[in-house]
Amino acid sequence: MPVATRSNSVPRSRAPRRDALRNDTVLINSARAVFAEQGPNASMESIASRAGLGVGTIYRRFASKDALLDAIAQLFAEEMDHAATAALEDPDPGTGLEGFLEFVGVFNAEKRRYAAALTDRVVSEDVSAQTAEKVRQLTQKAVNAGVLAPGTTGDDIKALIIALRGVVSASPDGDDNAWRRFLRIHLTGLRTNR
The missing domain is CATH 1.10.357.10 (Tetracycline Repressor, domain 2)
Incomplete structure (x- = not known):
């Protein structure tokens, strides 16, 4: 019975999905608009609401407001x-x-x-x-x-x-x-x- 061997090859990084790139654009544009209105203390929830996305989507892409x-x-x-x-x-x-x-x-x-x-x-x-x-x-x-x-x-x-x-x-x-x-x-x- 052949023994399965583990590949030593490095996994290839995949290009971001099209919807992920679209979400990034929407998020950044929404964040710029919200920050322009409310300043840097604006909440991530406000940005998510403006973008029409869940706040979890922001945190999956940007770990914190500082990262954004x-x-x-x-x-x-x-x-x-x-x-x-x-x-x-x-x-x-x-x-x-x-x-x-x-x-x-x-x-x-x-x-x-x-x-x-x-x-x-x-x-x-x-x-x-x-x-x-x-x-x-x-x-x-x-x-x-x-x-x-x-x-x-x-x-x-x-x-x-x-x-x-x-x-x-x-x-x-x-x-x-x-x-x-x-x-x-x-x-x-x-x-x-x-």
Whole structure:
């Protein structure tokens, strides 16, 4: 009688099921909407209700609210990188830079109640480094085109982004005037006197 032997092969990891991927998208979008309304202290039950799923479905995919916030922070980092890529591809360096900074302002304004909860989350260092490099290139492209003053650096734009977040968080809900005015004034100050 042949003896059954145990295979030493490593089991293959299967690709996530289509419905699981759909649930992830629904959950993350619902979580972003609920956090935008209620802040980072919103309950997982509220998120599940918004998503039309059971709370157990969230916990099967995200072990805790922190894990869900980590996933949202990673998604935001990727969205920021995509926005920087799109800005670099814009043939007009001034429009590209302004579009990117507008993206940053709108994101922070829409997520003002929980943007601070995302700031210190660990995201892929590769994505963050890529984005920082794209912002540096975007800034240099604008300097080379004479849109920004000579000597303006990616660090100047990074400082502007950090300050922009502060203006957004200090503004009342629904008031975008302050950050838009702040951005306009600072971009004017960084432009060349042509």
